[in-house]
Every structure is written in C-alpha cells, then in structure tokens.
Amino acid sequence: MLILAPMQGLTELLFRKAFQRCYPGAFDCAISPFLSITHGNLKDATIKVEDVLPEANEGSMPVIPQLLGHEAEGFVELANRLNELGYSEVNWNMGCPMRRVAAKHRGSGILPYPDEVRSILDSVVPRLKVALSVKVRLGYYSIDEIDAIIPILNDYPLASVTVHPRTGKQMYSGQVFLEKFAQILPQIKHNVVYNGDICTPYDYRRIRTLFPEVKDVMIGRGALYNPLLPMQIRAESPDDFNDAELSSQMQMTSAQVFIVSLVNDILQMEVSNQAKIRKIKEYWCLLSKALPGSEERKRKVLHASDLDAILRLIEDMAK
C-alpha cells in the first residue's frame, strides 16, 4: 500500500481531493493531518473537523482521521464520534515534534514516558468502537526510547504501526536511522508501515529491498516535491501493485496540471484574497520543485503580493 502522510496545512482535504482527481488511485489512502482531541466537539464546525467530514471527502481518497493528544476521555469521545460518522479506524499521533506539543507529552513528546503510553492505551482501547493504528518516531530525545514502547504496543490490538525513524528533536531533517529501524522491525508484532524521506522511486525500491517484510509505505514531502511519485513507483513496481485496471485508470496528469488544478481549488475557497495568497505560496514552496524553470523565476511567485500577478506567474510557468 502507498499511504499519503498527514501533513498539517498541506495534505488537507483540498490537496487530497485535487490529488485524487489528477491521479486516481495513486495513493491507497491517507492519514489526515492531526485533529487535536482538545477540539473535541465535532459539532464545532472548525476547519480541522471539516477536513474529515465524510460528505466533504466524497471524491477524495479514503482517509483515516488522526488524533493528537493524551487525554483518554477526549480521545475516546472524538474517536467514537468519528465512528458514528462512518470511520472504522483512527490513528494516534505519537510523532509530532513541535516543542509546544511535545512539552505537554503529546506527539513524540510522550515517547520518553512509556508508563503514560500504557496508561492511555489501557484506558482508551477497551472503549474504542474503531480500530486503532499509531504513528511513532524512534523517540523524542533518543532513538532508543522506542525500545520501551514496542512491548507496550505489542500488548494491544493495533491495526498498524507507522514508524518514522527519526527522533522528535530532529524535527524533519538529519538522517533517518535505518539500522535502528532494522533492529526494531522484528520486535513489532503489528503490521509496520515505513515512513521517511521517500522522494524518488529509487528511495522506495531501496526501502522495499532492505526491508522486504514491509509492504506498506507512507509518503509525505516526496509527493509534494513530485506529485507524480506514487504513480512512478507503481509503474516501476508492478509486482507490488498488480492491479492492471488501477494503473490504466491512472491518467498521466503532469505536475503542471496538478498545480493549476490545486490553485484553482484554492481560488474557490471562501476566504480572503490574503488567505488564498498565503495558501498558494505554502504549496508553491514545495510543488514548484516539480516544475522546470530557474529557482529565480520560481521565487517571483513568493515575492509577488497581488493575487492576479501570482496567478499569471504560475500559469506562465505551468505552460
């Protein structure tokens, strides 16, 4: 399986829909950017909860909502509300590295505290009406913190364990610790999903070759640097994805068309022009890497402050 990674502010509904429209079936599913369990009440029409409302997700790829937090009551309440909406699985975020999140023992900040992990799972799992999967890093401070977490995860019926083999302290840079990943892989009794730095079909092949037992891979930034990536991976690995019908369904939409399609969706949003400009620029920073043309020309979009000028620049570059 190829899974689109949760990326707050990036792989939200708008992106997932545009992606599915341009590359149907390229990703098997997505994990949503996290919903903080302190947002609790699904009736609050916050943008975050709208991101996973089923009717809004029609035409998008299948999505598994991700929850961030460590308050058992809030977790159970939100997870079971999501079940009422039709979801059969939620994912628990134990990977977020942001300092203000981690400082409260949320995200990867809980990894140095195995007793807390056990106490939350003890309290939450028996009351959940949905399956639970988790997404972890190797630790917050150290890659060895995971050693005390694995036996705990093994004690509960989890749908999968996604491992991003970095520490929280590393944020998103520095090496991925593949040796440590290799060491812990046989210890995890659940289905393991690999995540981290898959930016080319070669990266994918390398991980599948190093770890043949890992069948499922999650891709984040790689899909923004090059939206064709999941299709390139499928085309290069027919043995992994032997669904001929699916590959024929997938149109070879170019990255240019995808960017223009996404920008058009942003223009339809009911927000101010300033908010649209901010959103377009956030995506442009990553997606423009897929376009031909000099960096200097690409930077002009970031320096422009007028929406029409930005659209003209993007259209010119996407021709």
Ligand SMILES: Cc1cc2nc3c(=O)[nH]c(=O)nc-3n(C[C@H](O)[C@H](O)[C@H](O)COP(=O)(O)O)c2cc1C
């Ligand atoms: C801007 C940004 C936002 C992210 N938001 C989330 C999130 O909401 N939940 C989560 O589990 N991981 C989040 N991540 C981490 C990614 O899901 C992924 O684990 C990480 O980027 C490594 O994978 P990659 O190298 O394929 O991008 C985020 C990463 C970035 C860069």
